[in-house]
Amino acid sequence: MENLQTYFLNFPQFAVTWGIFFGAGLLSFFFLLWRDRSDFSFREMFEHCVPFNVLTSKSFHMDVIIYVWRKLTDLVFVAPGLAATALVSSATDFGLRSVFADFSPLGINYVVTFACTIVMLIAAEFADYLVHYLEHKVPALWELHKVHHSADFLNPLTSKRGHSFPLVYGGIAAGVITGTFAGLFMFLFGISLVEAVALRAVASKIFTIWTLDPLKHSHIPVSLGWFDRFLISPHMHQIHHSKVERHWDKNFGTNLSIFDWMFGTGYRPERGEKAVFGISGYSNASLQKFNTFKGAYFDPVMRSWKAIVAQVRPDVHAKPGAKQDPPTFIIETQKRTEQGAETAGSAPAAIGPRPPSPASNSGTIG
Numbered sequence: 001m002e003n004l005q006t007y008f009l010n011f012p013q014f015a016v017t018w019g020i021f022f023g024a025g026l027l028s029f030f031f032l033l034w035r036d037r038s039d040f041s042f043r044e045m046f047e048h049c050v051p052f053n054v055l056t057s058k059s060f061h062m063d064v065i066i067y068v069w070r071k072l073t074d075l076v077f078v079a080p081g082l083a084a085t086a087l088v089s090s091a092t093d094f095g096l097r098s099v100f101a102d103f104s105p106l107g108i109n110y111v112v113t114f115a116c117t118i119v120m121l122i123a124a125e126f127a128d129y130l131v132h133y134l135e136h137k138v139p140a141l142w143e144l145h146k147v148h149h150s151a152d153f154l155n156p157l158t159s160k161r162g163h164s165f166p167l168v169y170g171g172i173a174a175g176v177i178t179g180t181f182a183g184l185f186m187f188l189f190g191i192s193l194v195e196a197v198a199l200r201a202v203a204s205k206i207f208t209i210w211t212l213d214p215l216k217h218s219h220i221p222v223s224l225g226w227f228d229r230f231l232i233s234p235h236m237h238q239i240h241h242s243k244v245e246r247h248w249d250k251n252f253g254t255n256l257s258i259f260d261w262m263f264g265t266g267y268r269p270e271r272g273e274k275a276v277f278g279i280s281g282y283s284n285a286s287l288q289k290f291n292t293f294k295g296a297y298f299d300p301v302m303r304s305w306k307a308i309v310a311q312v313r314p315d316v317h318a319k320p321g322a323k324q325d326p327p328t329f330i331i332e333t334q335k336r337t338e339q340g341a342e343t344a345g346s347a348p349a350a351i352g353p354r355p356p357s358p359a360s361n362s363g364t365i366g
């Protein structure tokens, strides 16, 4: 069992991601070829899997830069989350052993391992849901999370497109919630911290494959059919990236959709329903501001800080002569998004200069 677990965990993520991405692309291409009785062309096959306009877009180039940056730096930002997991699980285990000193661990078998894996997955997904929900509702967090939503084309690298700070607060939240369960399993079944944490890693990898995770950030709108009732399908996550008004604040889950259904944020798109990628209120031109290192890393921190100051000291911007930022987006232009759904891919209406509004800082989701 342990060998199987190790092999599964060590199986290269790179192969899983691109295997699913190109597998789905080729499968859908040959299906369309068969359905339309068209002639085969290598160029069309490649264009179907990886549209050329994606490769030449600034959004994709920034995805690549952020991907490399995160490969180099993620370890630093995930460290607090790992420390929180270790601390909370050890404290829970220690606390329970102090209270129930006579208890002897039950031992572990396949059924227990399976049950613990499911519990860990649900706990991790709840933490992700909670953090993601807050990222859309709390202005200071939304400013950081916007970086992920600023992609106007989705590809598997977009899953890593995001500011590094969320790794800290997201990791700590997940560490506290899953660490509590890990500590409980350590106490009940006498397993080590590493074994308890491995349960979460195995669960998350199983669901990454089951939910066709690499397609969530892609142009291929795959539904999981009946499984959409408890899993987040690629099409459901693409809807989360949509700036069409009826798609706002929907599908916060990572792999499980159960919390979305539970808290009223679930949205199951119709077959062929279009998502317009981007952030509500941002024109395609203004989205380009996120496609520089400064726009993706430094500016969000500054706006996040200003959102905190505005909340702690709401009078600060009211002072005569106080320096104000130009608006990051104009809330009124959100009305165009429903119309934009019908003309997916077309350039949104131009944004004219308007005075900044408090709502423009917090933003509505994209």
Ligand SMILES: [Zn+2]
Pocket: 132, 136, 145, 149, 240
């Ligand atoms: Zn989001």
Ligand SMILES: [Zn+2]
Pocket: 148, 158, 159, 217, 237, 241
């Ligand atoms: Zn996403």
